[in-house]
Amino acid sequence: MKDLEKMSVPKSNKIRVTGLSAALTAAIVVTAAIVVTAAIVVTAAIVVTTVFVEVQSPLLKLAKTAYAAKKKRQQIDLAKKKFYIQPLGRKLTNRAVNEVKISLQTFYGFKVQVLKRRRLPRFAFYKPRLRYRAEKLLSHLGRVAPKDAFRILGLTAKDISTTKGKYKDWGIMGLADLSGKHAVISMYRCKLGSRNRKHAVHRLAKVAVHEIGHTLGLDHCPTKGCLMEDARGTNKTCDREYLLCPRCRRKLKALGYKFPFSPRPPWPKPKNGV
Ligand SMILES: [Zn+2]
Ligand SMILES: [Zn+2]
Numbered sequence: 328m329k330d331l332e333k334m335s336v337p338k339s340n341k342i343r344v345t346g347l348s349a350a351l352t353a354a355i356v357v358t359a360a361i362v363v364t365a366a367i368v369v370t371a372a373i374v375v376t377t378v379f380v381e382v383q384s385p386l387l388k389l390a391k392t393a394y395a396a397k398k399k400r401q402q403i404d405l406a407k408k409k410f411y412i413q414p415l416g417r418k419l420t421n422r423a424v425n426e427v428k429i430s431l432q433t434f435y436g437f438k439v440q441v442l443k444r445r446r447l448p449r450f451a452f453y454k455p456r457l458r459y460r461a462e463k464l465l466s467h468l469g470r471v472a473p474k475d476a477f478r479i480l481g482l483t484a485k486d487i488s489t490t491k492g493k494y495k496d497w498g499i500m501g502l503a504d505l506s507g508k509h510a511v512i513s514m515y516r517c518k519l520g521s522r523n524r525k526h527a528v529h530r531l532a533k534v535a536v537h538e539i540g541h542t543l544g545l546d547h548c549p550t551k552g553c554l555m556e557d558a559r560g561t562n563k564t565c566d567r568e569y570l571l572c573p574r575c576r577r578k579l580k581a582l583g584y585k586f587p588f589s590p591r592p593p594w595p596k597p598k599n600g601v
Pocket of ligand 1: 537541547556557558
């Protein structure tokens with residue numbers, strides 16, 4: 328028995344040692360597995376992050392380009408904008424107002440609504456020359472314009488003026504806020520030297536298109552016969568005008584406005600028009 332015990336002790340020790348070593352091995356294996364897994368995960372995370380960062384910026388660029396292209400395709404449809412005409416004073420006939428309305432509808436494709444006639448505001452009256460200051464009429468239009476107005480055009484038969492360079496009070500056919508909402512035009516100078524009523528109304532309608540062109544962002548154009556030509560103090564400029572020149576059309580297109588604008592304007596084609 329003793330012998331057996333003697334013999335069994337080392338055996339059982341051996342077993343325990345063997346057992347301990349197995350546990351240690353297992354622990355080492357598990358630890359190694361954890362370490363390896365962690366290393367793999369960290370490496371993978373680094374790789375994914377790097378790839379993400381590398382790929383993200385071109386992707387973002389691509390998305391931005393696509394958005395810009397989409398926005399460009401979504402051009403401004405003037406037919407869906409609210410456009411108002413505000414007759415100012417009693418003298419301008421409803422017929423003339425209506426003809427300007429039709430001209431703007433034809434040319435720009437606006438849906439035009441004529442507002443109820445209003446008196447010319449007293450504060451805009453310039454007593455020394457017995458005429459109305461156009462910039463004051465513009466601020467008046469700003470006050471009376473309906474909230475949903477995309478653009479508002481004031482129409483009057485009275486003479487209007489503004490300060491131009493050294494001229495403190497310079498008579499004009501029309502004035503507009505550049506890239507703004509308001510414009511005002513007058514029949515007074517369109518009538519001077521006109522052949523007949525129709526001729527004067529055609530001039531007025533061209534001035535309307537010109538001033539609205541300013542509100543849409545067009546400057547004066549050097550092309551002779553373009554509707555955006557600077558009148559330079561004479562209504563004769565109107566008479567050689569017919570359409571917007573290709574440069575002005577390109578600019579409006581670049582500004583996001585839908586084309587084509589009226590290929591057939593409501594006025595006759597002058598011999599030397601564009
Ligand atoms: Zn102008
Ligand atoms: Zn032009």
